Amino acid sequence: MTPTITAFATSPDGGQGQARDMRVRWALEEVGLPYEVRLVSFAQMKEPAHRALQPFGQIPTYEDGEFALFESGAIVFHIAERHPGLLPDDAAARARAVTWMFAALATVEPPIVDREAAEYLEGDKPWYEEHLVTVDARIRGRLTDLSQRLGAADWLDGAFSAGDLVMVGVLRRLEGSDLLAEHPNLVAYVERGKARPAFKRAYSAQYAVFTDSQMAAA
Numbered sequence: 001m002t003p004t005i006t007a008f009a010t011s012p013d014g015g016q017g018q019a020r021d022m023r024v025r026w027a028l029e030e031v032g033l034p035y036e037v038r039l040v041s042f043a044q045m046k047e048p049a050h051r052a053l054q055p056f057g058q059i060p061t062y063e064d065g066e067f068a069l070f071e072s073g074a075i076v077f078h079i080a081e082r083h084p085g086l087l088p089d090d091a092a093a094r095a096r097a098v099t100w101m102f103a104a105l106a107t108v109e110p111p112i113v114d115r116e117a118a119e120y121l122e123g124d125k126p127w128y129e130e131h132l133v134t135v136d137a138r139i140r141g142r143l144t145d146l147s148q149r150l151g152a153a154d155w156l157d158g159a160f161s162a163g164d165l166v167m168v169g170v171l172r173r174l175e176g177s178d179l180l181a182e183h184p185n186l187v188a189y190v191e192r193g194k195a196r197p198a199f200k201r202a203y204s205a206q207y208a209v210f211t212d213s214q215m216a217a218a
């Protein structure tokens with residue numbers, strides 16, 4: 001059966017592919033699995049029908065017949081486990097690739113999300129600038145450690161894996177910022193991910209949603 005994912009009907013990022021459906025699209029493209037997309041509005045995401053799939057009223061979700069999942073990391077893992085191309089066959093290497101997925105989501109992404117939340121929600125507060133210094137220091141710490149580990153390698157642990165896919169997705173949220181630019185090897189790592197044909201197909205597909213929504217609004 002062709003799986004269906006959900007994505008923003010109108011992405012606030014203007015088609016930059018920063019929302020988390022992008023990771024899922026990319027994973028599906030890497031393994032060559034066709035998929036359908038159901039676009040949802042912010043209001044629809046909070047309705048019971050969507051919350052039955054995603055308790056927090058967010059995207060992305062993944063449905064395959066009666067089977068449904070939420071959490072982008074879990075969805076990427078599910079895809080990677082069932083289709084060749086995103087996880088090594090060797091058990092130890094596979095476990096390490098999964099570890100990098102967790103590292104991306106549990107160790108690297110949280111301070112990046114905190115920074116975005118601070119910008120959106122606390123930008124008008126008198127303590128905002130001071131808070132940003134603290135959040136940026138946390139991000140810098142993570143990026144320094146990650147940069148040291150990656151070194152001159154192309155990918156985090158041998159061949160490209162779901163761990164790299166999720167990590168590149170997380171780092172893309174800092175694209176264009178000084179924080180990422182401070183680490184040329186991480187910038188090159190992100191660019192290597194973006195150069196993959198599967199990434200480009202996923203990016204184009206989500207960008208088409210943006211251009212279609214612009215045309216519909218015109």
Ligand code: GTB
Nearest residue numbers: 011012013018019020057058059060070071072073
């Ligand atoms: N942990 C969950 C997962 O990984 O699936 C988090 C899901 C999540 O945060 N979804 C966001 C969402 O649905 C979209 S991706 N938000 C709506 C809501 O909570 O009401 C986060 C996101 C949104 C927008 C941009 N952007 O515009 O740049 C970037 C990232």
